[in-house]
Amino acid sequence: MEATLEKPKSEGRSPQTKNRTIRRVAVLGSGIMGSRIAAHFANIGVDVLLLDIVPKEPNELEQAKGLTTASPLVRNRIVTDAFQSMLKASPASLYSPKFADRIKLGNFDDNLKEIASFDWVIEVVVERLDIKRSVYERVEQFRKPGTLITSNTSGIPMHLLTEGRSEDFRRNFCGTHFFNPPRYLRLLEIIPGPDTDPAVVDFLMNYGDLYLGKTTVLCKDTPGFIANRLGIQSLIQTIRVAEELGLTVEEVDKLTGPVVGRPKSGTFRLSDVVGLDTTANVASNLVKMQHDESRASFELPASVQKLMENKWLGDKTGQGYYKKTKDEKGQTQILALDLKTFEYKPSEKVKFATLESTKAIDNLKKRFPVLIAGKDKAGEFYRQTFADGFRYATYRIPEISDELYRIDAAITAGFGWQLGLFETWDAIGVKKGVELIESFGQKPAQWVYDMLDVGFDAFYKVENGKRKYYDISTKSYKTIPGAEAFTILENLSNNIVWKNAGANIVDLGDGILNVEFRSKMNTFGQEVSEALQKGVALAEKDFRGLVVGNDSTEAFSAGANLAMLFMYAVEQEFDEVNLMIAQFQKLIARLRYSSVPVIVAPHTLTLGGGCEAVLHADRVVAHAESYIGLVEVGVGLIPAGGGTKEMAARASDLYQTGDPELNILQNVFMNIATAKVSTSAQEAREMNYLRATDQIVLNRSRLLAEAKQAAIELADNGYTQPKPRTDIKVQGKTGIALFRAGVTAMHMGRYISDHDRKIADKLAYVICGGDLSSPQNVSEQYLLDLEREAFLSLSGEKKTLERIQSLLTGGKPLRN
Structure with a gap:
């Protein structure tokens, strides 16, 4: 594997993984997930083959060019379009656009045979058992024995996927469920099939952690695995409670956002981003579970059913719980759905006394007791949703996981929560959580009462800097496996x-x-x-x-x-x-x-x-x-803590004989001048x-x-303290003249304001070493003094003060 991103030095491979190296990965299916999984493997230096089906016929544009299904352009159109869509998407899936070259495109008919030389084949085709099985049948024709074969299915049982496959296929087969977008969401669920070689599971758990940067969670082969099972249940129950309490879309998103350590998207905005059809499809599968005592909680609330009927599925259809429009002035306006009338109205600011009471509480864990004690609708919302979430999670052990920490790891890594369900419960207090559940006429699973009976009043505790979880089977605390490789400052409070x-x-x-x-x-x-x-x-x-x-x-x-x-x-x-x-x-x-x-x-x-x-x-x-x-330019200043000096020094270090030195320095100048x-x-x-x-x-x-x-x-x-430098080559008047010419052109074109021009001129003066007659070497202190003088001068400018005030009061820099 190319060493683009370095393997951690603090831990090597486990014994089971020594003889398996991943250099080439084939991704079958180029949709949103497939193309982005391919991108993330490219990020870590792996060569990727991305394949998809051949179109049945040319489209109108291709026909106009006289192309047929024999043309490579037509045959690779689906994969090419998906790949280009991935490259244009924001946020970016690739760490650098340069990494796109690591992905080769092709189709199942012409290129599937190439998987014979690949180390890992990942199937990411549509969520239909018959289609996945047909793909596996073709894969077996070309796959070499011992090659990893995994599925990104979000819910199809592993034993159904491998039915009819060879023993070698089944032993090297596993579920690897990435969450979208794969670059940013940290969860990777590993789901072994009935015949998966334990060494394969060990390898994937290790590889996902070390190389893909994931929180790898071992899951049982149960519907929805862990994250979707808990996450979708929480989402649907949140919508149901919101309807019962008469809360607005904006209110719920405020209540389920950063105040409880969850993403700003909250509940309804997240649903729009994911796509309501996706949520509904997962829920429709989970509601069929006969063994789940709470399967009725996956039945779609009235608002979801109405949105599905209207085909208001969220961002993909242009409207869902929210809708973007333009007002009479052409300004973008966000409208929110009224859950009672099903009409859109301008978003309103949310205010609850319960939320106001937590504004001064920075410690997330200390907020929860205050939130559930609220006397308003917000407090009631929290009491109902937390009680239901806690109760439901207790009954999923040992069904979906034998250990409670895996449930928290999956929900936090998969949905971006800062605290899992059991961690949140700990923040409230286990006994208080039980009382909360009982106040709604419900009870948690018996093992919670058993834990309290033996004198344990927390699901987690820290001993000697190590975090431990309550193990239900032994009624004792155990260290979370693998956590010894992590340094978590919260666990070192005694240090x-x-x-x-x-x-x-x-x-x-x-x-x-x-x-x-x-x-x-x-x-x-x-x-x-x-x-x-x-x-x-x-x-x-x-x-x-x-x-x-x-x-x-x-x-x-x-x-x-x-x-x-x-x-x-x-x-x-x-x-x-x-x-x-x-x-x-x-x-x-x-x-x-x-x-x-x-x-x-x-x-x-x-x-x-x-x-x-x-x-x-x-x-x-x-x-x-x-x-x-x-x-710093954004607030009317220049970097003056050594930043401008250091970037001048780094540019100087890049100069080679014959190089266009000003081009190198110009890149540095533009990065700072545009606050990139x-x-x-x-x-x-x-x-x-x-x-x-x-x-x-x-x-x-x-x-x-x-x-x-x-x-x-x-x-x-044998570390040796370095000495301040005196060999930084600066460009003097030559550089200043070049940069000021560019700045003047941008100003004349009205791309920058008068004040932007003044800041850029001062930056050019500093980064070029001042008004020197020719390029020459200067010291660090010389450049630091120039930095300080320029910063001091700009701090006295009225327009700089306006920018700083705007940032301090409104959180946004002013363009003036």
Whole structure:
């Protein structure tokens, strides 16, 4: 496998997986799931063959060109159209557009024979048993013995799929259920068939984790497996309760969004995105289950039935629970469905006293007791939905899983919840949860009462930094398998060696410290800055390495906290502004010029000062989904924590004899001037925010463990503190003239405002090293001083202050 994304160093392959290597994967079926699964394998460096059926006849355009079904263009039209649709889709399925070259297109008739040289064949055709079986029959004609063959079915039982197949096929066959979109949703359900070789299951569990970055969950071969069984039940019951309580679409989405640690889409918006027909189809299969005591909970509520009749299926039909229209001014307007009248009306702002009471509670787990105690409709909604969800989950053990942690792992990774059902129940209290269920005349499964009877009052607990779950069969706590490879800061609360209101410093063991940001969006304020200084000092004194990382789901760091800067600038306290910038430059420089190695572990949003911390690390261990950028121009400033200096230095390092140096520098200049943010860690590498020596990790759960390992590695290899540079080649007047000419052209074309032009001119001045007569080498400190001067000058501009104020008050930068 091509080493585009590195295999974690903290754990190698298990013994069962040593002799199986995946270099080439064939994906059969190029629809939304198939093309995106193919893209994700391309992301990790695998060569992919993507196949689909041959059209029965040419379309009108092909006929007009005189093409027939013998033409390759016609024969590959279905797969080509699907592939092009995947390339245009947003969010992107590929980490980099360059990776599209790793996917070869073809059709079942002409190219299926090529699977003989492939290591893994993944079937992703339509959810019909007869069609899947016919595909497998053809696959067996060409597949070499021992090749993995898996299905992405979302519900067809494995034993039905393999009926009539050879012993080798059945032994190497398994269900591998990805969730859409495969790049972003972390769940991969592994469902063995009755004859699947246990070594195949071990391999897939390991491979999905290490290479695909997934939370791999072992499932029993039951209807809907785990995530859909629990997730669809929760969704339908939520809609039913909403109808009973008379709640609006907007109210329910607010109640089931970030306030309870779930995606912003909430319930109804998610249904529109997924497609109501998809939800209805899964539910219609699950309602047939004779052995499920609550199968009636999968019956479609009245609103769903009405929408299905109207064919208002969500985004795919242009309307569902929501509808996008244009108002009289041509502005986009979002309309919401009235569940009583079935007419669309403008979306309304949602307000509940229960939600207001949780605004000051940042800790998600501490919100739940407050939410279920609410005296309004919101409180009643939470009581009914939580009670039903808790109760239903207890009866699924041991039917769909023997262990409760697998249920939580599937629901969190598959639907983007921060807490699973049993984790949420723990937050409320197990006894209180039982009382809540009983208040509706229901009871949880007997094993919950048995757990309480033996004196255990939590489904999870942490011992010696390890998270354990309650094991029903032994009535004891067991360590979650595989979790020893993860470093989860929440589990290390006893290892905190220093803390303040905005950060913790945690002993990770083996001589490595970690600075964890805990401010809002992990912005750099006084507390975070103090913690970074303290972390470096403690590491230099008593440890051998430092990691800067956190477990936030929102941001590694959204950059500097602008409130203090705004206050000083409005008051024209420019000496204070100057001091603030100088101190921040020194803080970021401390990350590079410490006597111990410093590893920065970015993920999700890594902007402004967060990006500058990344740029100054000895090594970066980045999650694949890291969105990195220097975005200060958006608020009327330029990067001044060493960001502009560092990008000038990195451009300088790229210069080779005979290279057009200004072209290299221009790419850097444009990335900063347009506040461009990478859409992946791979793109951040292409933008030179990450170096070739920096590591990219796919599994977010492994990020801090890998960062710690990198710190140990540098320390063990004899880390030497670097010295500030004096060899940064800058372009002087030549570069400034080129960039200003481009900026002037953009301004004349009205692509940028007067203020944008002023910012860009100052950026050009700094990144080119000032008004030097010719290209020459300068020091880091020289460029830092230019950065600070430009930042200070811009902070006094009225239009910059307007931009900062807009961001602070409305959350959006102003274009002025």
